[in-house]
Amino acid sequence: MGVNLGHYCCVMLIVLVLVIVMMLVLGKETKSESLKNGYYSASCPRAESIVRSTVESHFATDPTISPGLLRLHFHDCFIQGCDGSILIKGKFAEQAALANGGLRGFEVIDDAKAQLELECPGVVSCADIIALAARDAVYLSSGPSWRVPTGRKDGRISLASEASILPSPLDSVAVQKQKFEAKGLDTHDLVTLLGAHTIGQTDCLLFRYRLYNYTVPGNSDPTISPSFLTQLKTLCPPSCGNGSERVALDIDSPSKFDVSFFKNLRDGKGVLESDQRLWSSDYETSDVVNKYASTIRGLLGFSTFDKEFAKAMVKMGSIEVKIGVDGEVRKVCSKINY
The missing domain is CATH 1.10.420.10 (Peroxidase, domain 2)
Structure with missing residues (x-):
């Protein structure tokens, strides 16, 4: 009886370990599969075209906005993942960090967001707008275009103290x-x-x-x-x-x-x-x-x-993306929802 009980415990332990491993693997798969091309095709069909036309409008008056939008996406993804946290304003938010000095393009994102909220309120995340705008900025500068997987949620945390992980021009x-x-x-x-x-x-x-x-x-x-x-x-x-x-x-x-x-x-x-x-x-x-x-x-x-x-x-656009209850779709990109 004792041997059978021990055998049973061993089997259950193995099953438990396998379940945990499967949950971790499935969790990772769910996270990566949450981003997909055409994520807004049903919920907001004109989302990408609205972002594109907004970037084109700003580029027409200031072509230097392109590298600004590209850098904005890069800095967003390296801190807290690609979650739009770089857009949050605050005394201790990411924007206040020395490493984020000179970031540009916020007005482009805000402009696109305002138009999207009129088109399909509460649907398109600020994080996705950044990723789409960066793609469009490169294309307008005679660079390539590509399909941007979308479906990111916006983060609720933005801390200037985390900016130390950003690459520096002094780095080896x-x-x-x-x-x-x-x-x-x-x-x-x-x-x-x-x-x-x-x-x-x-x-x-x-x-x-x-x-x-x-x-x-x-x-x-x-x-x-x-x-x-x-x-x-x-x-x-x-x-x-x-x-x-x-x-x-x-x-x-x-x-x-x-x-x-x-x-x-x-x-x-x-x-x-x-x-x-x-x-x-x-x-x-x-x-x-x-x-x-x-x-x-x-x-x-x-x-x-x-x-x-x-x-x-x-x-890069898939770094530590937030899905489901891990994030939200902000109404205004510069502040979290309340």
């Missing part, structure tokens, strides 16, 4: 890899997504040290090509302004989404040190840089980078 490649891996993104994704720097600008403050005081006062970063160093010093004099002067991250085609950014890294013309290190200090990342720098757009107008960037964006 090893640190960049760690931060991306923590979000389920590999080295190939890292290089591909940083290719977004083919459009946009940065402040002199973030790289001036490379020009004048790299390791000791008066010296420059040796990975910068001599001719480009002269160009950067002209754009960012040592004692001019407060460092807020803007410089294009891709000096050759600053408003066009292409592979020029990678060619620049290969030629020692990366503006941010974290970008240039992808070529100069890591064999794994330099291989990816070289692959993209060596490609051209094919007959259909797409390059290898275009295709890989679209894949990486879908992957």
Whole structure:
């Protein structure tokens, strides 16, 4: 009797373990399957076209909004997952973090949300609007387009203290890899997504040290090509302004989404040190840089980078998404529902 009881207990323990494992696996599958193409096809058929027309309208008056929307999506996904938490306003919210300084595009998201609330109230999440707007911004900048899986819910938590996990322009490649891996993104994704720097600008403050005081006062970063160093010093004099002067991250085609950014890294013309290190200090990342720098757009107008960037964006857009009761659909993107 004791042997049978022990056998029974062992069997039940095994069954319990299997049930727990299945619940975990099914939980993960449910989470990933919650995002799908055409999520709003029945509940709000014009959702994507409304977001697209809104982005087009803002882009027509200010093309620099494209990199702003792309960066907004990136920063949203890295903190609390792709849940629109970057849009919440507050003294201690994510927007207040130093790493989120200079974020742009909030007015575009708010504009699209206002129109969507008139079309189909309480249906389309702010998190999905960000993801769709980022896609449309890339396309308007001569980049690729892709189908964006939707169905994200908006988060209710936004903390500036969590912004330390964001990649920094001062990060080594090893640190960049760690931060991306923590979000389920590999080295190939890292290089591909940083290719977004083919459009946009940065402040002199973030790289001036490379020009004048790299390791000791008066010296420059040796990975910068001599001719480009002269160009950067002209754009960012040592004692001019407060460092807020803007410089294009891709000096050759600053408003066009292409592979020029990678060619620049290969030629020692990366503006941010974290970008240039992808070529100069890591064999794994330099291989990816070289692959993209060596490609051209094919007959259909797409390059290898275009295709890989679209894949990486879908992957990034799935980071820690919230579904069901884990989130909500905000009525106003800048504040949680009450």
